[in-house]
Structure formats: structure tokens, C-alpha cells
Amino acid sequence: MSLQLLTPEFFQPPPDQVAQRLLGKLLVRKPENPEDETAIGRIVETEAYFGADDAAAHAYSGQTPRNAVLFGPPGMAYVYLIYGLHYCLNISCEPEGKAGCVLLRAVEPVAGLSTMARRRGLQPGVSPRLLASGPGRLCQAMAITRRQHNGISVTHAASVLTVMEDEYRVQDIAATPRIGIRKAADRLLRFTLAGNSFVSA
Numbered sequence: 001m002s003l004q005l006l007t008p009e010f011f012q013p014p015p016d017q018v019a020q021r022l023l024g025k026l027l028v029r030k031p032e033n034p035e036d037e038t039a040i041g042r043i044v045e046t047e048a049y050f051g052a053d054d055a056a057a058h059a060y061s062g063q064t065p066r067n068a069v070l071f072g073p074p075g076m077a078y079v080y081l082i083y084g085l086h087y088c089l090n091i092s093c094e095p096e097g098k099a100g101c102v103l104l105r106a107v108e109p110v111a112g113l114s115t116m117a118r119r120r121g122l123q124p125g126v127s128p129r130l131l132a133s134g135p136g137r138l139c140q141a142m143a144i145t146r147r148q149h150n151g152i153s154v155t156h157a158a159s160v161l162t163v164m165e166d167e168y169r170v171q172d173i174a175a176t177p178r179i180g181i182r183k184a185a186d187r188l189l190r191f192t193l194a195g196n197s198f199v200s201a
Contacts, residue, residue, distance in 0.1 A: 041107025059099030086136030
């Protein structure tokens with residue numbers, strides 16, 4: 001598999017554009033422990049979040065210590081905890097100083113499936129759809145946490161978490177309202193690879 005690392009410039013456009021462009025790209029998690037494999041998943045579901053004009057966004061009320069990554073350079077991981085249980089991975093968009101991000105909601109496992117299953121507490125050989133369909137599952141399968149990965153670049157070759165592209169070409173994209181929000185809930189800012197079985201329920 002021939003992979004090319006995405007650049008910070010890829011993440012500079014508005015979040016809705018980046019969210020669609022990320023579909024079909026590969027999220028790569030390098031191993032940090034000897035027993036782990038490199039885990040790779042093809043991004044099949046994303047959600048776009050803006051700044052001051054998006055009431056559902058973490059950046060809506062302005063910059064805080066918690067959301068400072070969103071106001072930094074594009075292409076940085078923004079990780080937060082939801083319901084006190086699950087981490088969610090976002091990637092910052094827009095030029096530095098202007099907040100925006102894309103939430104990665106699901107990936108289709110491509111490599112390192114046994115490592116993903118072990119991290120999820122599942123048996124080897126389990127249905128791949130159970131590994132990373134949903135933002136919480138994705139972070140668990142990729143061993144992504146706020147303490148370790150918030151603020152790291154996904155465009156730097158030395159990073160343990162990167163986004164890359166191969167020869168895959170997207171055919172059809174579906175747009176729907178975002179999931180699990182109450183404000184700005186009617187905006188069509190959730191994007192999926194149409195018909196992909198690894199999209200979250």
C-alpha cells in the first residue's frame with residue numbers, strides 16, 4: 001500500500017469542505033507497545049463543526065483552555081471526553097486563529113484488526129464492523145486519549161497519529177444532519193461514504 005501524508009494545507013478550508021475531502025482517507029495509528037500492530041482505518045463518516053456561527057460547536061462561546069486546539073494551526077488532533085466515558089477525535093480546520101474542526105465518526109478497518117479488537121475487549125476475528133463504527137469505538141480501537149493525543153499534529157511524519165491517502169477514490173457522498181446534538185441540529189453537516197456498511201448506526 002503506497003501512502004502519502006496529508007499536509008496542513010489540506011485542513012485549511014472550511015470544515016464542511018474538509019469533512020467531505022477526508023472521506024476515503026486513511027487514519028493511521030502507529031504502535032507504541034511491542035504487542036501492537038499499526039492500526040489503519042479508512043474514514044467513512046465525518047461531521048463538520050464551525051466556530052462562532054455554529055451553536056453545536058465547542059468553539060461557539062470562544063476560546064478556552066479546553067478548546068484552544070481548535071483555534072490553533074490546521075491539522076491538529078482535538079480530543080475530548082463525552083459522557084465521561086468515551087473519547088472523540090476531531091481534527092482542526094481553518095487558518096490559525098479561526099476555529100473549526102471535523103469529527104471522525106467511523107472508519108473501516110484496513111490493517112491491525114487484531115490490535116483493534118484487543119483494545120476494544122473483543123475476541124480476535126470479531127466482525128470488523130464492531131471495531132470502529134462510532135466515534136467512541138474509533139478512539140478505543142485506535143487507543144486515542146485526550147491526555148496523550150490532544151494537540152498533536154496529524155500531518156507530521158513522526159506523529160503516532162496521522163492521516164494519509166492512497167489510490168482510493170470516493171464515488172458517492174451522502175449528507176445528513178449531525179448526530180447527538182440539540183442545537184443547530186438541522187444543518188446537513190454529517191457526511192458518509194454512501195452505502196458503506198461501516199458507517200455508525
